[in-house]
Amino acid sequence: MSFSRILGHDRQKELLQRAIDTHRLPHAYLFEGPEGIGKRLVALALTKRLFCETGQGCCNCPACRKIEHHNHPDLHLLEPDGQFIKIEQIRGIQKELSFRPLEAPRKVCLIDGAERLNPAAGNALLKTLEEPRPETLLILLSAAPEAVLPTIRSRCQRLPFNRLPRARLQEVLADQLNMEEEEAHILTALADGSFKKALGKDRELFLKRRRQLLKTLAGLSPNSILPLLDLARQMAEDKEHLTEQLEILLAFYRDQLLLHHGRNSDDLVNIDLLELLERMAERHPVAALLHKLEALFAARRQLDRNVNRQLAMEVLLLKLVA
Ligand SMILES: [Zn+2]
Structure with missing residues (x-):
């Protein structure tokens, strides 16, 4: 090039x-x-x-x-x-x-x-x-x-060298790489200005598995523990992408917080899951969302310290569905 x-x-x-x-x-x-x-x-x-x-x-x-x-x-x-x-x-x-x-x-x-x-x-x-x-x-x-x-x-x-501004990266992904605008938007929002991430193997994670992960999460209930433990195990097993999975969850709750503050969908990451986001935002008052974001930050810090991954994910999910 x-x-x-x-x-x-x-x-x-x-x-x-x-x-x-x-x-x-x-x-x-x-x-x-x-x-x-x-x-x-x-x-x-x-x-x-x-x-x-x-x-x-x-x-x-x-x-x-x-x-x-x-x-x-x-x-x-x-x-x-x-x-x-x-x-x-x-x-x-x-x-x-x-x-x-x-x-x-x-x-x-x-x-x-x-x-x-x-x-x-x-x-x-x-x-x-x-x-x-x-x-x-x-x-x-x-x-x-x-x-x-x-x-x-x-x-x-x-x-x-600095990261590309988000708008620029999105433009590039959409125009030059023939990506749907919606896809480009999601990848850009999650990839943090980094090309390799947006284009590399994380693309599948960020697009398809993100939907799956968030839908499974949204379907969890504090009353049935087995599906929750199952998801915690799945997340922990993909050790290589654990950070990215947490990023996806962070974006999910951040989106809900933005909805509470009346932001339009351009500011959201998960624009393809708008219905789900709105449903979830209705269920979660702002204070609860802040607690969940806190739990996610705590989990991220714990993983940096090499704690038991599965246990950390179980504790996290319990807090997220509470
Ligand atoms: Zn030449």
Whole structure:
């Protein structure tokens, strides 16, 4: 993808373009900002601008295509191997960077997840940053820049990235990806400005399973405990998506709260479940909704502390249906 086709991040693209035009690219960047918002895409588009045979990042020339397929000999991608980026990986990169570029005017090394450099790897990388070679560009990416070694941070030019505004993300999902407006609205509201989430495997969770989860929840009653325990087990078993499931529940009660305050349906997340929302909002006075939201926040905090997941979900559901 070229600069012009990447959505949002206008200021960042402009700064990078100006650095290229004025021959003032630093030897190292640190792109920082939340996961899944397009830092890596921008880094690859920047590499295309630098390597492209037309100088435009055309996406069609052999250089651009090799970048797209991650097989350009002068582009090196580094990611954590397991939990960390290890010293052997950094040594491998240092060896590569000690050679002259083969096809491009310079070598680019992209280090994704820079906060996960283990101490030895971090110190090794520091050497490269302290004695930069003229024909190299390092781009470090991090969603947790405060966890990157300060000595590394200070040797990079930092470029912060922000989430896309909700309206923009919705527009993109609806127009460019041929998504129903209603679907785009729900995904955008739940995905918190993050593209990867909105488009990736969470799409199914957010669209279909959300409906199922909320309908099951709405059908629970404090008088019959078995279905409640069943749902708690189902939720706890999908450990990987537990946070997202809680987000869905949060949005459900938040929607009801908004209905109480006479907000129109544009502000709601679950616009496809309006009838259910209205029925539930009638059943729950504002004070009760606030208690339920509190219970959800408490459950989220507990999960961060690694409590028994199923027990936490049982307690939560009991509070939600009370
Ligand atoms: Zn090109």
